[in-house]
Amino acid sequence: MRTVEVTDALQEYMDSLVLPRDKVLARMEEEAHREGIPIVDEQEGTLLSLLVRIAGGKRVLELGTATGYSGIWLLRGTDGGTLTTYEVDKERARRARANFSDAGLGDRALVLEEDAVKGLEKLDARFDVCFIDLLNSFPSEDVVRTVFGLCMEHLDAGALLLADNALRQGEVVQPKNQQARNVRRYNELVANDRRLEGVVVPIRDGLSIARVRD
Secondary structure, three states, X not given: OOXXXXXXXXXXXXXXXXXXXXXXXXXXXXXHHHHOOOOOHHHHHHXXXXXXXXHOOOEEEEEXXXXXXXXXXXXXXXXXXXXXXXXXXXXXXXXXXXXXXXXOOHHHEEEEOOOHHXXXXXXXXXXXXXXXXXXXXXXXXXXXXXXXXXXXXXXXXXXXXXXXXXXXXXXXXXXXXXXXXXXXXXXXXXXXXXXXXEEEEOOOOOXXXXXXXX
């Protein structure tokens, strides 16, 4: 079967099927597009929230907060759960806390201002969902491997391991830069780990979705 090309018109149609966002998310989308802040946008945000809800996730771990856009979607899928999220940029962490508060989620979101890798190494907690939003930021394949292993250590059976930018705008097919090689390595780690069952969904820049086997 031929793959459907996602034209601008088709994307607009799909966007029209997503429920309108509230004022907080709409404002954050406008700010992100104006300031060049990377966010998952409404299509992927909706999918993230649905996945968390379907999995019955209550404890969410996020690597890469930015200003809290994806974190809000993730938290809203938990039905009263909590989010632990890492952001090394102090100003973005400050804005994220303010946005979580504006969304009525301030008491359920813990924004940690530190490097995610170092934070994971000392984190003592279990999670139902882990969302990695730093694949484009890791310096090497070794760091990707380390992060993958650390995330797996914190996930219970039935938990979800999610990662954004899993297609790197198609560069994963023939990687020509370190970031593309990093993303390809991550995808290989997920695909080759028998503890996981997963798939890459070509939404936006690709979302890797994997579940820890029971």
